[in-house]
Structures are given as structure tokens and as C-alpha cells.
Amino acid sequence: MIAYTMLGTNDLEKAAAFYDALFAEMGVSRAFDSDRFVNYSRGDGGPAFAITKPYDGNPATVGNGVMISLGMRSAEDVDRLHKKALELGATDEGAPGPRGPRFYIGYFRDLDGNKLNFFALLPKS
Numbered sequence: 001m002i003a004y005t006m007l008g009t010n011d012l013e014k015a016a017a018f019y020d021a022l023f024a025e026m027g028v029s030r031a032f033d034s035d036r037f038v039n040y041s042r043g044d045g046g047p048a049f050a051i052t053k054p055y056d057g058n059p060a061t062v063g064n065g066v067m068i069s070l071g072m073r074s075a076e077d078v079d080r081l082h083k084k085a086l087e088l089g090a091t092d093e094g095a096p097g098p099r100g101p102r103f104y105i106g107y108f109r110d111l112d113g114n115k116l117n118f119f120a121l122l123p124k125s
Contacts, residue, residue, distance in 0.1 A: 002047045003047060003048070004039070004047055004048035004049060004050055005047070005048075005049050005050070005068050006037075006049075006050040006051070006052055007050075007051050007052070007060075007068070007110070007112070007114045008051075008052060008053070008054050008060025008061070008112070008114075009051045009052065009053065009060050009111075009112045010053075010059055010060050010112060011111070011112075012035075012036070012037070012038065012051065012052075012053055014111060015038075015051045015110070015111055015112060016030075016033070016038045016051065018088050018089065018090075018110060018111050019038070019040060019049075019051060019110075021084075021088055022081070022084055022085055022088055023040050023049075025080070025081055025084050026070070026072075026081065027042060028040050028041065028042050028049075029041075029043075031043065031048060036052060036053050036055070037050055037051060037052035037053070038050065038051050038052075049068075049070075060112060062109075062112065062113040062114055062115070063114075066114070066115065067107075067115040067116060067117060068114070068115075068116045068117075069105075069116070069117050069118075069119045070116060070117065070118050070119065071119055071120070072118050072119060072120045073120065074120050075096070075104040075120050075122065077118070077120060078096045078104055078105065078106050078118040078119065078120050079096045079106065081106075081118045082095070082096045082106030082108060082118050085108045085110075085116075085118075086108065089111055090108040090109060090110055090111065091108060091109045092107070092108060093107035093108050093109050093115060093117075094106065094107035094117075096118070098122065101122075102121055102122045102123075102124070103119065103120075103121065103122070104119070104120045104121075104122050105117050105118065105119050105120075106118050
């Protein structure tokens with residue numbers, strides 16, 4: 001069970017502005033923040049998402065093979081949020097579409113190069 005995920009950033013202010021705007025589209029907002037990190041949640045006790053300056057003082061780097069999937073309710077939500085991420089400066093890593101029999105996914109990289117996706121489970125046919 002995922003409690004929270006955390007991604008490193010080298011520009012907390014810029015990353016926070018990106019996620020503030022993107023997550024507002026999902027009904028997610030800042031739960032708390034500090035000068036080193038920002039934590040987001042829906043406020044329902046479910047999984048949270050955070051961005052942080054690395055605590056070891058070294059530059060944040062993108063993990064090879066690491067990806068975070070953000071669950072959506074529908075393929076339309078995936079399309080809408082993927083488009084919003086790109087409008088906010090993210091790069092496309094795979095346009096939204098069906099992947100397998102019931103997965104609908106759109107991939108992107110955030111402003112720091114972290115790979116994420118928006119995911120919806122399609123109804124059974």
C-alpha cells in the first residue's frame with residue numbers, strides 16, 4: 001500500500017507552481033510545506049505526493065526506471081490532465097491511449113525530468 005511518493009527537485013518554487021496548477025485540476029492541494037518540501041493530498045487520508053530538495057544536499061536526479069502513476073476515474077480525465085501537464089511545461093513521454101485490454105495511460109516528464117503517468121482502468125467490455 002502506498003502512503004506517499006516523493007520526487008526530488010532542484011527548483012522547489014518552480015516545481016511547486018507546476019504541481020499546484022496540475023493537481024488543482026484533480027482536486028488535490030497542498031497539505032503542508034516548508035522551505036525544503038511541499039506535500040499534496042486530497043485530505044481524505046489516502047496516498048499523498050511530495051516534492052523535495054534532496055536532504056543530502058546533492059542535486060536531485062531522475063531515477064532510471066522510476067515512474068509514478070496517478071489514478072484517474074476515466075480516459076477523459078487522463079486526456080485532460082495529460083494535456084494540462086504539457087501546457088504547464090511537461091514533456092510528452094507517450095500520448096494518452098489504451099495500453100493492454102483495460103489500461104488507459106498518458107505518460108509525461110515533469111519540469112525536473114521525473115517520469116509520471118495518468119492512469120485509468122477502462123470498463124470491462
